[in-house]
Amino acid sequence: MVQPAQSPEPDRSPGPARSSEPARPSDVPADHVVVLFGATGDLARRKLLPGLFHLARAGLMPRRYRIVGSAPAAEALTDQEFRTHAQQAVAEFGRSRPEGPAWEAFAAGLSFGAADTGAAEPLMAAVREAETALGGTPRRLFHLAVPPVAFTSVIDLLGATGLAADGKVIVEKPFGTDLASARALNAAIHAVFDEARVFRIDHFLGKEAVDNVLALRFANGLFEPLWNRDHISHVQIDVPEHIDIQGRARFFEGTGTFRDMVVTHLFQLLGFIAMEPPVALEAGPLRDEQVKVFHSMRALDPAHVVRGQYGGYRDEQGVDPASDTETFVALRVAIDNWRWSGVPFQLRTGKALAEGRHMVTLGLREPVLRMFPLETRAAAEGRSNELVIDFDDPGSITARFLVKEPGPSMRLADGDMLFNYRTAFSAQNFLEGYEHLLLEAMRGNQSLFTRSDGVERLWEVAAPLLDAPPAVRPYAPGSWGPDGIDGLVAPYRWHLPDRRDATP
Structure with a gap:
């Protein structure tokens, strides 16, 4: 069985992207399973996967974590293909080189589970496996790095499968295109997640x-x-x-x-x-x-x-x-x-x-x-x-x-x-x-x-x-x-x- 990723000691080797001092305990989140919807897309490749690896190198990821990539079944990857995809993304766009013990620890925590409306079993199985590997009661964070037209269907999937229970969700912009669409999107989100668990992200x-x-x-x-x-x-x-x-x-x-x-x-x-x-x-x-x-x-x-x-x-x-x-x-x-x-x-x-x-x-x-x-x-x-x-x-x-x-x-x-x-x-x-x-x-x-x-x-x-x-x-x-x-x-x-x- 693949072992859960554990945050390494902050990397002190030379280079501009490495942390120079250990993270304070208050900076480090609780154990997490992070699910990236749209994991094969451009945002995940350019920002999310390189960013998560940099956090791991800086000692700012949870002590124990897993990252589950997801996409429609037509774009499904094996776990190893997802690790290769992530390594290529970090090599091209990351500030930290994907190599050595830090990369091996990060890659060990990557897995993949495809999901379509009404056919989410591969994703559910991947999340269950990740939580079992971590043990305890890790928290769930879902990142919707998908086109706006897919927001509602992914939210509905998380509600219908029960994956949303006690989890948090990151929603990418745009948050609607006018007042009516913003209200409709908020209503769809609030039907599954209360506002305290919704993170509308603006990278600025x-x-x-x-x-x-x-x-x-x-x-x-x-x-x-x-x-x-x-x-x-x-x-x-x-x-x-x-x-x-x-x-x-x-x-x-x-x-x-x-x-x-x-x-x-x-x-x-x-x-x-x-x-x-x-x-x-x-x-x-x-x-x-x-x-x-x-x-x-x-x-x-x-x-x-x-x-x-x-x-x-x-x-x-x-x-x-x-x-x-x-x-x-x-x-x-x-x-x-x-x-x-x-x-x-x-x-x-x-x-x-x-x-x-x-x-x-x-x-x-x-x-x-x-x-x-x-x-x-x-x-x-x-x-x-x-x-x-x-x-x-x-x-x-x-x-x-x-x-x-x-x-x-x-x-x-x-x-x-x-x-x-x-x-x-x-x-x-x-x-x-x-x-x-x-x-x-x-x-x-x-x-x-x-x-x-x-x-x-x-x-x-x-x-x-x-x-x-x-x-x-x-x-x-x-x-x-x-x-x-x-x-x-x-x-x-x-x-x-x-x-x-x-x-x-």
């Missing part, structure tokens, strides 16, 4: 720099007093992507950038930036404050939205030649509460843009009395003091301010104070977004996962735009988007710092 919220937004605000008296309308003039959340749709026309034509990126990523990040201080850094209080932000958001005004489509999109195979699907969206969001009234939140994201970035910029108001002539580069670009958060992995924080140039004249120059995760901490301690969230799901911590009422509120906010979207405007691949986006944020300007500003 697993990034170290997103957690650091909470630390930056609530652990530092330097910043929290400034985090309001009296001191902040505007907030920008900018997530341009250099890549195009990469052949995913079937998915993208039915989704578009707004549904794919804004509702499920940028709005969630906005909730963390704009929330009130929670009474505790725990799932309940944190998500309560995030959902309060969503309820304070005004319904989107289509007049404050620019939709774009890059040149050549309609030539992609599978795209309607007359498609009005947006590959770019920029919008202005208003939050009606005491902290943020009158402060515009400006969001931009899209495909085939000049470069890929993940930035939040908080523009600080100018002093009431301007005593100094402003002839700096920042002044010429319409910028003032700023706090810039780069939440790409591993991320950085830059404070931008004005200083006096050396010399006899009172002339100002732009100055930066930079905190960079890559140089401040050892890179081997970082967890990527999926790794972090997989760990938190096993630990049962919902702090960084979205809640059903928050999801439904965001679709409610989005309804006016979905009902009457402005026509898409063309833009050239490699540009920053269509004409008209500057007027959307006037009197402010879109701002991305130069790449060199965030690089040591």
